[in-house]
Amino acid sequence: DTGVSQDPRHKITKRGQNVTFRCDPISEHNRLYWYRQTLGQGPEFLTYFQNEAQLEKSRLLSDRFSAERPKGSFSTLEIQRTEQGDSAMYLCASSPPLGPSGGAYNEQFFGPGTRLTVL
């Protein structure tokens, strides 16, 4: 399977614990995005990498959240001191390099998501 993969698919943790999620993008995709989706809502942007550089972070990304993409390949999203409000689906997406003319049609390919439940 050459799609975007995420691990784990499900995570149940107790409030106050730290959790880490992993995303493996499609090979040669230099852009990687993290989104969070709560029940009844659409995905909301968290952060974005181009290669290993974190180019943008949403205000949703509090100090308890940190994301890395150390070698420009896989990425990790860590949540420290989890709270019940962190319960959500965390989606990762990757996209290929922009063409010479750039363009909005730079399709993002999504992984299956990691569903986090904080008790």
Place this chain on the structure above:
Amino acid sequence: AQKITQTQPGMFVQEKEAVTLDCTYDTSDQSYGLFWYKQPSSGEMIFLIYQGSYDEQNATEGRYSLNFQKARKSANLVISASQLGDSAMYFCAMRDLSGNTPLVFGKGTRLSVIA
């Protein structure tokens, strides 16, 4: 800032009938792209169709078509000949034309196809 509004929390359609899912958007950008994604119960977001703001013709992809009315800032998704497998959440999304920004999503519409 960009904003997507989907006013239909849920829709029902009879199998083999056509259905229209509404999407309106707001942006100050002159150039932008509009997307529709399908999210089945498994959770994965599946890309369906794309419309660029400068595209003069409405986009079509198989049974999916996008009714783009730029002056009204609407980008409705039309699914023809509905199938039971079309039952899912559907999200409208947009981004600017640079391709450097993340997608902005609406709240989605849950489509249920009835046999």
